[in-house]
Every structure is written in structure tokens, then in C-alpha cells.
């Protein structure tokens with residue numbers, strides 16, 4: 130075990146693992162972080178997205194959408210730890226360079242997220258649950274693992290989300306431009322970084338759906354998991370009636386801080402919409418309309434809550450959806466839309482690198498949340514270290 134006191138005194142190689150709400154893959158990234166008198170640098174060393182084992186995906190979906198026995202939930206944490214462990218081993222084996230990993234940061238699988246306290250519930254704080262037995266991983270890999278990042282923030286009254294903004298602030302803020310970092314995962318979120326901003330000027334929140342409505346519909350109507358490059362969206366027509374119904378979701382124009390999860394855009398919710406409109410619109414039109422609405426909800430949040438941005442740095446799987454990106458560009462024509470890849474950070478690796486960075490901060494004794502962003506009463510070191 131390394132001496133944590135000296136953690137920041139040398140560059141550290143940290144692995145980050147992310148499985149988001151899309152349940153599409155296990156993103157594993159290895160990055161080297163260095164501290165120069167409090168100013169941090171990252172260098173991406175390697176990353177790969179491993180398949181999310183099919184049986185684990187269906188178990189996660191059942192836990193999220195159905196009533197299951199507690200034993201299945203308990204086993205899920207270990208099974209996911211096994212899948213994460215195998216992924217790390219495979220990445221080390223595949224890597225061209227000799228990878229010596231100092232620590233791992235794991236997000237775990239969100240099975241429940243409620244940024245606001247549940248009305249009428251006994252527990253009056255926000256609550257968020259990420260399943261993963263990171264202690265098992267630490268034993269199997271013999272590498273310290275940091276996990277459970279969100280709980281410290283929710284305990285202090287925060288949403289426990291978003292946690293990526295500290296990474297965006299450290300590495301993407303600019304003295305010349307107003308920047309927005311946009312991640313389009315299952316859910317979309319933005320970090321707003323005004324020119325010359327300090328931590329307290331920064332805003333970050335979920336804007337609403339990312340790929341979740343598109344993926345749900347691809348699943349229900351096309352028996353596919355996603356709309357590759359937005360090809361199907363390209364072929365349909367936008368339904369203004371369905372768009373209007375989607376726009377009535379209060380989350381979209383709700384003032385930040387705000388966060389959401391799959392709970393708001395479930396398969397049942399999507400099925401109900403499809404049933405309601407399928408007598409008048411075509412299969413493809415659902416994909417086109419949901420994709421357009423996804424762009425609209427991102428653009429609307431930017432218009433309502435952000436300064437005029439010079440540049441939007443995009444990441445997450447949705448950045449690969451050409452129709453979605455085209456619509457977004459049309460809706461906010463004044464700003465430049467670039468992928469995070471131009472910053473040596475491939476869009477699919479970003480969140481994994483962020484959780485590696487959060488682990489780096491935790492081991493260095495540095496706070497990881499931003500109270501003005503999450504709503505927590507104060508900043509705090511995040512996570513639990515398993516050795």
C-alpha cells in the first residue's frame with residue numbers, strides 16, 4: 130500500500146471504470162495525473178470499452194424496473210465487481226506499455242437516483258445507489274480501489290451529482306472563451322465554465338434525456354440497442370404533437386441544481402408514448418422526434434441557464450449520433466461544437482477518466498464535490514478506500 134501522505138508528490142497512474150445508465154459497456158480508462166503546486170495535469174494512457182455481459186445487463190434492468198429478491202441485488206454487486214476486475218486485467222494484458230496501476234476509481238452501477246428527497250418518505254435527504262463490491266475488486270486485483278463517491282455529498286444534502294464538473298473545471302476552463310462541457314450518456318449533463326471562472330461561478334446539471342429515449346425506442350420498435358450514427362433518425366419526420374407532449378416535462382426548464390436518472394424516462398414511459406401516438410406516426414418518426422427532443426432539451430437548458438457559449442466540448446456515446454449533433458448545431462448556431470477527442474480525451478473515455486481523477490483527488494486528500502453545483506452544505510473528500 131502506498132503512503133497516502135505522499136500521494137500528490139509524484140505522478141500517479143489511476144484506472145477509472147464507468148458504467149452509466151445506458152448499460153451499454155464497461156468503460157475502462159487509465160490516465161496519469163500530476164500535481165504542480167495544486168495545478169493538475171492528465172495524460173490518457175489507454176482506454177477500452179468492454180461489453181457489458183448480457184446476463185448482467187438483464188439483471189440490472191430487472192433490478193431497476195421490477196420487484197426482485199434482495200439476494201439478486203446482493204449478487205449483482207459481486208458479479209459486477211467480477212466483470213470490472215476481468216476488464217481491468219484484459220486492459221493490462223492488451224496494453225502495449227507495462228501498466229503499473231497505483232489505484233482504481235469505480236463509479237459502480239446506478240440502480241436508483243433521486244436528487245430530491247422522496248415526498249412522504251421517512252428519509253428526508255436525496256438518495257443515490259451505485260452497486261459495486263469495490264472491496265472484492267481490491268482483493269482480486271490487489272490494487273486499492275476507491276468507490277462510493279456520491280454518498281458523502283448526498284449525506285451533506287447534495288444531489289450526489291454531477292461529480293464530473295471538478296474535472297471539467299480543472300482541465301477545460303479557459304481565460305479566453307466561455308466553455309460548456311456536454312456529456313451525452315443515457316442522461317445528458319452540462320458544465321458551464323464562464324471565461325476566467327472560479328469554482329463558485331461554475332454551474333453544472335443534468336439537462337434531461339441523453340440517449341435513453343432513443344435507446345428505449347430502438348429496443349421496443351427495432352429490437353436494436355441504439356441508433357448507430359443517428360441513421361434511423363435521419364429517415365423520419367419530427368412529430369410536433371409528440372414534441373409538445375415531451376416539452377411538458379417540467380424537468381427540462383426546472384432551475385438548477387437538478388439531476389435525474391432512468392427513473393424519469395423508463396421503458397414503460399416510452400412504451401406509453403409509443404402506444405399513444407403509433408396510430409398516427411411511423412416507427413422512424415419516433416426515433417427522429419426523440420432525437421430532436423433530446424437536442425432541444427439540451428439547447429433549451431443552455432439558452433435558459435448559460436451565458437452565450439463560445440465552445441461546447443462534447444463527449445459520451447451520444448456525441449457519435451450525427452443527427453443529434455446536427456440538430457444541436459442548428460439550435461445553437463453561434464457556438465462551436467467540438468468533440469472532447471481534440472483534447473486527447475476520446476468522448477467514450479471521458480467519464481471513466483473523471484472517476485480516475487476523483488480517486489486521485491480522494492487519495493490526495495482533496496475534495497471532489499462542488500457545493501454550488503450539487504447543493505451540498507460544504508465541499509468534502511468523496512468516497513471510500515478499499516485496500
Ligand SMILES: Nc1ncnc2c1ncn2[C@@H]1O[C@H](COP(=O)(O)OP(=O)(O)O)[C@@H](O)[C@H]1O
Nearest residue numbers: 149150151314315340355357358445446447449
Ligand atoms: N456510434 C454511435 N452512434 C449513435 N449512438 C451511439 C453510438 N455509440 C454510442 N451511442 C449511444 O451512446 C450510448 C452510450 O453512451 P455512454 O456515454 O456510454 O452512456 P452511459 O454513460 O449512460 O453508459 C449508447 O447506448 C448509444 O445510445
Ligand SMILES: [Mg+2]
Nearest residue numbers: 149151153154
Ligand atoms: Mg456507457
